[in-house]
Amino acid sequence: MDSSRRSVLKFFGLTALGLASRPVFNAFATEHGHSAMHFEKGAKALKAKQWAMVIDTRKFESADELEPIIEACNKAHNIPQFENKNHEIKWIWETEYHNAFPQSPNRFLSEEAEQRPYLVLCNHCENPPCCRACPTQATFKRESDGIVIMDFHRCIGCRFCMAACPFGSRSFNFRDPRPFIPELNKDYPTRMKGVVEKCNFCAERLAKGLEPACVEASEGAIVFGDLYDPESEVRKLLRENYTIRRKQSLGTEPCVYYIV
Amino acid sequence: MNDKKYILGGLLIFIVLFAFPFWFNLGKAAPAPNPVLSEKAKAAGKCVMPTEFMRAEHMKLLGMWRRSVVRHAKREFINPEGKQYTMSLQNTCLNCHDNKAKFCDKCHDYASVDVYCWDCHIDKSKGEE
Ligand code: SF4
Ligand code: SF4
Numbered sequence: 064m065d066s067s068r069r070s071v072l073k074f075f076g077l078t079a080l081g082l083a084s085r086p087v088f089n090a091f092a093t094e095h096g097h098s099a100m101h102f103e104k105g106a107k108a109l110k111a112k113q114w115a116m117v118i119d120t121r122k123f124e125s126a127d128e129l130e131p132i133i134e135a136c137n138k139a140h141n142i143p144q145f146e147n148k149n150h151e152i153k154w155i156w157e158t159e160y161h162n163a164f165p166q167s168p169n170r171f172l173s174e175e176a177e178q179r180p181y182l183v184l185c186n187h188c189e190n191p192p193c194c195r196a197c198p199t200q201a202t203f204k205r206e207s208d209g210i211v212i213m214d215f216h217r218c219i220g221c222r223f224c225m226a227a228c229p230f231g232s233r234s235f236n237f238r239d240p241r242p243f244i245p246e247l248n249k250d251y252p253t254r255m256k257g258v259v260e261k262c263n264f265c266a267e268r269l270a271k272g273l274e275p276a277c278v279e280a281s282e283g284a285i286v287f288g289d290l291y292d293p294e295s296e297v298r299k300l301l302r303e304n305y306t307i308r309r310k311q312s313l314g315t316e317p318c319v320y321y322i323v
Numbered sequence: 324m325n326d327k328k329y330i331l332g333g334l335l336i337f338i339v340l341f342a343f344p345f346w347f348n349l350g351k352a353a354p355a356p357n358p359v360l361s362e363k364a365k366a367a368g369k370c371v372m373p374t375e376f377m378r379a380e381h382m383k384l385l386g387m388w389r390r391s392v393v394r395h396a397k398r399e400f401i402n403p404e405g406k407q408y409t410m411s412l413q414n415t416c417l418n419c420h421d422n423k424a425k426f427c428d429k430c431h432d433y434a435s436v437d438v439y440c441w442d443c444h445i446d447k448s449k450g451e452e
Contacts, residue, residue, distance in 0.1 A: 100372070102391040103399045105409070207396045214393045215443060247445065250414055255442035270398045 107272030111289030113189065113209030114264050115318040116275075117300045118182055122284040126180040129157045133182075135280035139265070141253045143243035152234040154262040155184040155277055163321075166310055176323055182285075184277075185232035185262040186309060186317030187211045196227035202259075209290075209318065210264045220257040229313050233261045290318060356433035359425040367419055371400060371408050385412060413444045422448045 104110070123129060136142065136155045143152050160172075163181040191211050194203050201217035202224050204210075225233045239256045247253075251267065254260050265275035273279070278287045288297035297320075300306075306320040339346075364370075370377045372384065388410040391397045400408045409415050420426045423446045431438055 100403055101401050102387075102395065102397040102410070103401060103407075104397050105399050108396075108398070203394070205394065205396060210396075212393060214389070216389060249445050249447050252413060252443040252445060255439070266396065270396065 105270055105272070109269045109272055109274075111208050111295075112291040113289065113318060114187065114269070115288065115290035115297050115320065116264075116278070117286045117297050117304075117306065117320045117322060119284050119286075119300075119304075119322045120176075120179050120181060121322060123180055123182075126157050129180050129182055132277045132280045132285070133157065135276040136262070138246060138248060139251065139268075139276040140263075141240075141244050141248050141251055143240035143253075144245055145238075145243055150237050152236065152240060152260060154234075154260070155182060157181065158183050163309060164307065166312055167307065181321070182277075183230070183232075183309070184319065185211060185228075185264075186230060186315070186319045187262075187264055189316035189318060190314060192227040192229070192315060193224040193233065196223040198223065205266075208266075208269070210266055212263050212266055213260065215252075215254055215258050215260070218258040220259065222259060224259055229310055229315065230317075233259050235259050353433060356429040358427075358429040359422070361419065361421050361426065363421060364419040364426075370419075371402055371406075371415075388412075412440065413447065417444075417447050424448070 133155055137144075140154060142154055145151055157180045160177050160179065160181060163183055187210055189204075189209065191204055194200075194211060197203070198221060199217045199219055201215070201219070202211065202213045205212050220235070222235055225235060236254050236256050236258055241253050244253060265273070265277075268275060274287050278285045286296050286300055288295035290297060292298065300322065301320060304322045306322050308317045308320055311317070372380075377384070388400065391400075392410050398410050400410045402408070417423070423441070427438075430436075
């Protein structure tokens with residue numbers, strides 16, 4: 064009894080400290096690491112300073128080839144399928160060249176490149192306007208790995224972030240999505256009516272040491288890695304190929320690169 | 324001072340009426356909730372923290388878990404005894420407490436607490452509600 068009461072008290076002290084200031088909390092947690100509760104990264108978790116993606120668009124000829132990739136994401140994250148386009152929820156989807164890169168269409172473009180299907184998703188921008196717009200910090204850029212992620216519990220559904228994102232990467236749940244999920248993945252939550260959602264770079268998979276679902280399904284056409292590790296696969300591809308990014312002139316510094 | 328009896332009478336009526344919810348419900352208290360531990364939870368013997376703590380503070384602990392998982396990308400919880408758990412309501416808590424209706428709902432209903440956990444987190448015992 065006594066010892067458990069003591070740990071409860073300890074917990075409260077810890078909580079109060081943690082609320083008052085995070086650095087103090089962290090110091091306390093490490094200092095008393097053996098006795099107090101603490102949080103860690105999983106042993107298998109993949110780590111990076113800034114996750115980034117390189118999509119080799121040359122490997123896709125028709126929209127059909129993107130289907131399994133999009134499907135993998137939809138299944139993993141319980142994405143609902145609505146008939147009504149206005150209610151649509153998208154994490155990763157297919158679009159055409161002129162929509163993906165509206166600011167860089169040259170005249171007399173290679174017809175083949177122009178006809179290719181392009182995969183688009185949240186760019187996990189290094190300078191993300193969506194995060195600055197969010198009044199509740201429900202969406203934020205995670206310091207530990209650069210993922211622009213959402214805490215759905217905090218989202219009040221104001222949709223400022225949707226207005227701020229120049230890529231249309233965010234969707235709003237106008238209705239309860241649950242009845243519209245074709246196949247429920249019971250290991251992952253759904254969302255509720257009234258919150259915004261978008262791609263999370265599969266943060267839940269990275270924590271388990273797995274690559275994002277779309278990367279896994281792409282059979283090598285999409286590569287994922289640390290943008291700030293010169294030895295990473297991503298950096299190697301960027302070094303060896305000419306790549307472009309979406310609406311680069313806006314200065315959001317997208318972390319999704321396209322080989323064209 | 325001639326109105327004394329009226330004043331006192333009026334006061335009495337007021338107090339009786341004011342206390343209506345108390346005497347009306349006297350002796351009709353709902354029985355204390357009796358959450359049922361699943362076989363799995365019984366077998367495990369211990370929750371991630373001591374039972375008294377969990378009873379009183381599980382919501383705060385879940386809040387801390389969420390903060391750690393979403394904001395700091397730390398998904399493993401190490402309790403004061405040094406035991407490690409993956410912080411996940413859906414995949415860790417519900418793994419043992421696999422019957423929401425007989426466990427979570429019991430107290431929440433009793434205390435009239437309307438949690439919104441299940442708007443997003445899936446009650447795996449039943450799957451889709
Ligand atoms: S693509 Fe849009 S939602 Fe994603 S980080 Fe950039 S601005 Fe934010
Ligand atoms: S809709 Fe949600 S995530 Fe977007 S800005 Fe508003 S509170 Fe933030």
